[in-house]
Amino acid sequence: NLFVRAMTLKFRAEMPDLAQGDLMKKVGDMWRGMLLDEQNRWRVDGDLGSTVPGATTFISTPKAASKPSAYQAFVRQMSANLKAEIPGSKQADNMKRIGEMWRQMQPDERARYEPGGPANPGG
Secondary structure, three states, X not given: XXXXXXXXXXXXXXXXXXXXXXXXXHHHHHHHOOOHHHHHOOOOOOOOHHHOOOHHHHOOOOOOOOOOOHHHHHHHHHHHHHHHHOOOOOHHHHHHHHHHXXXXXOHHHHHHHOOOOOOOOOO
8 A cells, every 4th residue: 555655665764774564563553543534645546645656556457358369269178178088187187288289280270279260269
């Protein structure tokens, strides 16, 4: 939180020998002693939070959904097939088999698993 970041910078400058645990205890006690209105001022959009260096790094933007790659689609399909064919097989062994199968495939066979291809329609 921005308050922790700001207070850590402040106390490190004022008391460089203060142990990390003691520093965090002091900052935590200060935070718990604040009223909710004062805590809200330390939000990124609050008047105090916006003064903390790097405050905007806390605002995250949602990631766009990515389409599964051809290899991911192949792995998904082959994992299901191997589990059905060899129910007791280990995941690590299945992944080794799948990797070997992928390396031996020709490019035109791999194209089936490209996003939007016949074996990867959702991608």
